[in-house]
Amino acid sequence: MVDMSVNIAGVTLKNPVTVASGCFAFGREYNEFYPISELGAVSSKGLTYQKRLGNDAPRITETPMGLLNSVGLQNPGIEDFVKYELPFMKEVGATVIANIAGKTVSEFAKMAEILDETEVDMIELNVSCPNVASGGMAFGVSCDAVSEITSLVRKSTKKPVIVKLSPNVTSVADIARAAESAGADCISLINTLLGMRININTRRPILKNNTGGLSGPAVFPVAVRMVRDVYKAVKLPIIGMGGITTAEDAVEMMIAGATAVSVGSANLADPYAAYSIVNELAEYFEKNNLKPSDITGSLIEY
Amino acid sequence: MDKFVDIAPIVEIRELRDGLFLLSFESESIAKNAKCGQFVHIKCSEALFLRRPISIYNVEGAVVTVIFEVRGKGTKALSEMSAGTLLNVLGPLGIGYSLSEYSGKKVWLIGGGIGIFPLYMAAREYKGNSKVILGFKSRAFVAADKDFAFTGAETHVVTDDGSYGSKGFVTDKFKELLEGDKPDAVFACGPMAMLKGVYEICKENGIDCEVSLEERMGCGLGACLCCVTPVKVADTTENLTVCKHGPVFKGKEVF
Numbered sequence: 001m002v003d004m005s006v007n008i009a010g011v012t013l014k015n016p017v018t019v020a021s022g023c024f025a026f027g028r029e030y031n032e033f034y035p036i037s038e039l040g041a042v043s044s045k046g047l048t049y050q051k052r053l054g055n056d057a058p059r060i061t062e063t064p065m066g067l068l069n070s071v072g073l074q075n076p077g078i079e080d081f082v083k084y085e086l087p088f089m090k091e092v093g094a095t096v097i098a099n100i101a102g103k104t105v106s107e108f109a110k111m112a113e114i115l116d117e118t119e120v121d122m123i124e125l126n127v128s129c130p131n132v133a134s135g136g137m138a139f140g141v142s143c144d145a146v147s148e149i150t151s152l153v154r155k156s157t158k159k160p161v162i163v164k165l166s167p168n169v170t171s172v173a174d175i176a177r178a179a180e181s182a183g184a185d186c187i188s189l190i191n192t193l194l195g196m197r198i199n200i201n202t203r204r205p206i207l208k209n210n211t212g213g214l215s216g217p218a219v220f221p222v223a224v225r226m227v228r229d230v231y232k233a234v235k236l237p238i239i240g241m242g243g244i245t246t247a248e249d250a251v252e253m254m255i256a257g258a259t260a261v262s263v264g265s266a267n268l269a270d271p272y273a274a275y276s277i278v279n280e281l282a283e284y285f286e287k288n289n290l291k292p293s294d295i296t297g298s299l300i301e302y
Numbered sequence: 303m304d305k306f307v308d309i310a311p312i313v314e315i316r317e318l319r320d321g322l323f324l325l326s327f328e329s330e331s332i333a334k335n336a337k338c339g340q341f342v343h344i345k346c347s348e349a350l351f352l353r354r355p356i357s358i359y360n361v362e363g364a365v366v367t368v369i370f371e372v373r374g375k376g377t378k379a380l381s382e383m384s385a386g387t388l389l390n391v392l393g394p395l396g397i398g399y400s401l402s403e404y405s406g407k408k409v410w411l412i413g414g415g416i417g418i419f420p421l422y423m424a425a426r427e428y429k430g431n432s433k434v435i436l437g438f439k440s441r442a443f444v445a446a447d448k449d450f451a452f453t454g455a456e457t458h459v460v461t462d463d464g465s466y467g468s469k470g471f472v473t474d475k476f477k478e479l480l481e482g483d484k485p486d487a488v489f490a491c492g493p494m495a496m497l498k499g500v501y502e503i504c505k506e507n508g509i510d511c512e513v514s515l516e517e518r519m520g521c522g523l524g525a526c527l528c529c530v531t532p533v534k535v536a537d538t539t540e541n542l543t544v545c546k547h548g549p550v551f552k553g554k555e556v557f
């Protein structure tokens with residue numbers, strides 16, 4: 001098979017296809033369908049310092065070619081992740097990205113310190129969750145907050161640090177630059193777009209949280225554009241995500257500037273989605289006699 | 303592995319009454335593993351992103367049958383399919399009723415509206431040893447009652463307006479039947495208010511109660527955490543997934 005490996009901040013991914021935080025839990029469910037070690041990397045469910053129950057249901061609704069979710073970072077907390085979930089992920093051979101979401105700036109640092117001692121391969125700072133009352137997206141829309149969190153985490157760990165950006169901003173390039181100068185090793189984007197659906201009979205929002213985050217094929221063009229904006233603004237490798245459902249989408253995202261891609265919502269529609277993309281991408285590279293680095297950022301703009 | 307994505311040919315689809323459809327598809331892997339109370343997650347249309355969860359009504363050889371009501375775009379698209387069409391089905395999913403745990407014991411089955419369908423395989427299993435109470439809004443909504451009766455289970459039908467069977471709610475009939483008899487357990491499925499009512503009666507009478515819940519779903523596998531419901535675990539409450547930890551829960555854990 002072709003060599004599809006890519007390098008992100010010193011970590012080798014066996015291929016550029018990762019799975020996105022919150023759409024794959026800790027991999028147990030999908031490992032029943034295929035070996036998750038076949039993926040480039042697995043990003044964990046968003047972790048908080050303390051266990052979180054998340055928001056009340058309904059937490060999901062379909063939208064034209066996509067979905068809105070308002071899960072609200074339900075997770076067992078960082079300690080339980082390290083004790084019970086990470087050992088499983090490592091045992092089955094997955095490359096692990098720990099996605100963390102501090103309620104405060106110092107919580108990010110505390111979690112990074114805990115993870116520094118573990119077998120986690122990379123740490124992803126989720127400064128872009130639209131479904132929590134404190135922290136989350138409020139951090140990700142401010143250059144100062146992103147800069148402060150990134151530099152504090154940078155001091156707390158030797159692990160590669162990925163900063164995951166929100167699309168709910170005026171200039172994603174500015175935020176990416178702030179992360180780069182604060183010491184980030186990689187940028188991932190996009191998190192979900194803040195949205196809402198209403199039941200016209202009851203005039204009530206469909207989601208109990210009122211608003212939710214939009215993802216799936218509907219957001220793909222927005223994600224491609226933002227990856228291109230960030231590619232032009234910073235020198236860091238990019239993990240591009242948002243609406244990827246096919247190998248063609250992955251290639252498009254890479255041409256826009258992504259070194260690797262991440263598959264999120266597509267896993268909800270088809271349990272084999274990410275695995276199929278790995279296989280189809282291998283065919284693409286083989287057939288065209290290309291390697292991933294040949295296409296990353298190869299966009300020819302007008 | 304006990305769950306599969308199958309491309310299953312539809313062997314039969316027909317309208318049972320206005321807006322209510324029976325659909326059978328052939329899938330050896332799903333049929334072999336399906337248990338009463340589990341569901342399948344169906345891709346209803348290429349134009350829709352998410353699958354739709356539908357309970358398994360019956361399994362006969364390699365043929366799996368579901369019965370569904372047209373509610374919105376997904377179930378509408380599903381109702382327009384025809385025999386021979388290949389259906390993308392994920393399943394069987396979730397944890398069903400504790401059928402074998404109560405084998406040889408007396409289990410009553412109580413269902414309301416489109417919630418009656420996941421109970422059919424239990425009626426087939428327990429036959430004359432069980433009693434079935436089915437509740438509907440009115441005569442026009444009655445479905446599958448003959449199938450339940452045909453299993454040999456003593457089948458009672460109630461309607462809100464008395465236009466078919468006896469008048470009243472399933473809880474009224476349940477209380478009435480309790481005057482002369484008492485089951486070891488009740489398996490229930492239907493609207494939340496009905497489930498709560500059934501559970502309260504079970505609690506008063508020291509009867510085990512299992513209820514099947516519904517929640518909007520994403521993955522159907524327990525990975526996206528979109529379908530949670532609060533469940534009492536030990537002395538705290540956890541948000542457990544309806545798709546993986548349920549859809550069937552013990553009544554005392556959810557009420």
Ligand SMILES: Cc1cc2nc3c(=O)[nH]c(=O)nc-3n(C[C@H](O)[C@H](O)[C@H](O)COP(=O)(O)OP(=O)(O)OC[C@H]3O[C@@H](n4cnc5c(N)ncnc54)[C@H](O)[C@@H]3O)c2cc1C
Binds near residue numbers: 358
């Ligand atoms: C475990 C389980 C078993 C079910 N079994 C049956 C059955 O045997 N027969 C039957 O007729 N119906 C059943 N349902 C309900 C059925 O899933 C919904 O009616 C269907 O999803 C509606 O989809 P739609 O596109 O037609 O409607 P829309 O309202 O257009 O759907 C929009 C979104 O809401 C979701 N949704 C809407 N109502 C429900 C609901 N009540 N439960 C879950 N998701 C919902 C859909 O999945 C979709 O994501 C079951 C639901 C669950 C959770």
Ligand SMILES: Cc1cc2nc3c(=O)[nH]c(=O)nc-3n(C[C@H](O)[C@H](O)[C@H](O)COP(=O)(O)O)c2cc1C
Binds near residue numbers: 069126192528
């Ligand atoms: C149900 C659900 C839960 C999510 N949870 C998280 C999370 O915990 N942390 C995070 O950084 N992103 C989370 N996301 C965002 C995804 O990781 C991803 O950035 C986004 O959905 C866009 O990609 P997609 O269109 O491929 O899904 C979640 C998305 C969905 C749909």
Ligand code: FES
Binds near residue numbers: 525526529530543544
């Ligand atoms: S639908 Fe994804 S966890 Fe239940």
